[in-house]
Amino acid sequence: MRPVRTLLALSLLAALPAFAATGLDPDDIAAAEGLRERAMRGSEAWNVVESLTTEIGPRLAGTPADAKAVEWAKAKMQAMGFDKVYLEPVTFPVWLRHHERAEVLAPYPQPLVITALGGSVGTGETPVEAEVVAFANLDALKAAPEGSLEGKIAVITNRMVRFKDGRGYGPAVGARSQGAVEAARKGAVAVLIRSIGTSSNRFAHTGTMRYAEDVPRIPAAALSNPDADLIEHMVARGKPVRLRLDIAAETVADYTSHNVIGEIRGRELPGEVVTIGGHLDSWDLGTGAIDDGAGIGITFAAGALIGQLERAPRRTVRVIAYANEEQGLYGGKAYAEARAAAGEIPAHQLGAESDFGAGRIYALRAGVDAAAWPVVAKIGEVLAPLGIATESTGGSPGPDVGPIVAKGAPWAQLAQDGIDYFDYHHTANDTLDKIDPRALDQQVAAYAVLAYLAAETEVDFGSLPVKAD
Numbered sequence: 001m002r003p004v005r006t007l008l009a010l011s012l013l014a015a016l017p018a019f020a021a022t023g024l025d026p027d028d029i030a031a032a033e034g035l036r037e038r039a040m041r042g043s044e045a046w047n048v049v050e051s052l053t054t055e056i057g058p059r060l061a062g063t064p065a066d067a068k069a070v071e072w073a074k075a076k077m078q079a080m081g082f083d084k085v086y087l088e089p090v091t092f093p094v095w096l097r098h099h100e101r102a103e104v105l106a107p108y109p110q111p112l113v114i115t116a117l118g119g120s121v122g123t124g125e126t127p128v129e130a131e132v133v134a135f136a137n138l139d140a141l142k143a144a145p146e147g148s149l150e151g152k153i154a155v156i157t158n159r160m161v162r163f164k165d166g167r168g169y170g171p172a173v174g175a176r177s178q179g180a181v182e183a184a185r186k187g188a189v190a191v192l193i194r195s196i197g198t199s200s201n202r203f204a205h206t207g208t209m210r211y212a213e214d215v216p217r218i219p220a221a222a223l224s225n226p227d228a229d230l231i232e233h234m235v236a237r238g239k240p241v242r243l244r245l246d247i248a249a250e251t252v253a254d255y256t257s258h259n260v261i262g263e264i265r266g267r268e269l270p271g272e273v274v275t276i277g278g279h280l281d282s283w284d285l286g287t288g289a290i291d292d293g294a295g296i297g298i299t300f301a302a303g304a305l306i307g308q309l310e311r312a313p314r315r316t317v318r319v320i321a322y323a324n325e326e327q328g329l330y331g332g333k334a335y336a337e338a339r340a341a342a343g344e345i346p347a348h349q350l351g352a353e354s355d356f357g358a359g360r361i362y363a364l365r366a367g368v369d370a371a372a373w374p375v376v377a378k379i380g381e382v383l384a385p386l387g388i389a390t391e392s393t394g395g396s397p398g399p400d401v402g403p404i405v406a407k408g409a410p411w412a413q414l415a416q417d418g419i420d421y422f423d424y425h426h427t428a429n430d431t432l433d434k435i436d437p438r439a440l441d442q443q444v445a446a447y448a449v450l451a452y453l454a455a456e457t458e459v460d461f462g463s464l465p466v467k468a469d
């Protein structure tokens with residue numbers, strides 16, 4: 001026995017400094033590696049997305065499909081063995097798309113492919129028929145003289161640039177969010193934008209827009225990228241380009257949907273939580289496979305894998321299917337406000353969300369106390385065989401995690417390869433066939449490792465500076 005004991009003592013000694021810094025022992029690491037390997041042999045994620053996109057399909061917030069998706073998520077979590085599944089209310093105004101049509105009347109009559117932007121009003125009793133004034137970007141529109149667009153349709157043609165991390169979206173998306181307000185300020189009767197997406201296919205890209213109190217609410221829609229090209233080519237000929245726009249859309253009464261929450265109960269600190277999740281709602285054009293059926297499938301499967309362990313982690317792992325992310329982060333905000341009201345922000349060890357499609361994860365980033373970085377680095381070691389690098393700077397929490405991070409909760413990001421994300425995102429082309437099941441398995445492995453080790457470590461991830469509202 002003696003040699004064995006000595007060896008054990010030696011290995012414990014060797015492990016001691018590492019343990020002190022990471023709060024994780026070799027058994028914990030072995031358990032995390034086991035989760036990783038099980039996920040890589042084949043996870044449930046694709047089956048979950050297949051079920052959601054087939055049985056529910058598009059699930060625009062506040063529609064009957066939203067209610068069906070909530071029931072679906074609850075039943076799915078229960079079937080996957082979560083210890084506790086419950087709903088929390090999320091209230092928001094409901095926007096409905098009825099129809100949208102556009103065509104060129106002159107000089108070269110032909111139909112156009114458009115989609116109304118989320119929140120847009122319709123064109124009213126009679127379609128709008130007006131001449132186009134094209135702008136290269138939002139700033140050019142802002143620089144137009146007051147009243148210069150009286151009775152005109154403003155068209156903004158800025159093009160989103162493709163990047164692996166999606167950073168082309170931010171600079172381009174102002175045309176969508178602010179275009180209607182700026183066009184109306186100059187007197188325009190409607191605004192059309194080039195789709196904020198990278199697809200060369202003839203699918204238009206929807207997404208939210210907003211109005212301001214002091215200017216008229218004018219209809220707003222996106223042209224598919226090829227149709228934006230077409231308008232540019234016509235305008236370049238110097239002849240007046242006249243369009244007909246017929247949009248029926250409206251914002252109706254408030255509706256209460258739900259965040260759907262499933263938990264794997266922590267064995268020692270059940271009141272402390274690590275959250276992972278995705279958003280359950282989608283736009284109405286596709287079936288919401290990559291945005292964000294993938295995030296739902298990945299995090300449901302990762303949570304369920306942790307639930308199958310013989311010994312639960314010390315803290316609770318909470319999987320959240322957020323309501324209505326698309327139209328204003330309503331689910332993430334409601335979740336954060338409910339936790340703040342209950343004094344539960346300090347109980348949040350870590351939050352992460354999967355909402356960037358179905359491409360493989362290539363980096364781990366985090367926002368945690370300095371004292372927790374050795375744990376993040378250790379998690380990174382377990383993730384390294386998945387092709388994931390740990391980056392000690394940069395990154396940001398997922399959209400629905402943002403509101404609780406602003407209240408001081410730590411976050412992690414598992415950054416995905418989004419090189420083709422904006423080819424499908426918010427279009428009719430966001431469908432299940434765009435998802436590689438093996439890529440989902442890699443992500444389930446990463447989320448399971450991250451959630452398990454963050455929930456297991458004896459190190460507290462601390463808190464972040466609280467941001468003003």
Ligand SMILES: [Zn+2]
Nearest residue numbers: 279291292355
């Ligand atoms: Zn999304």
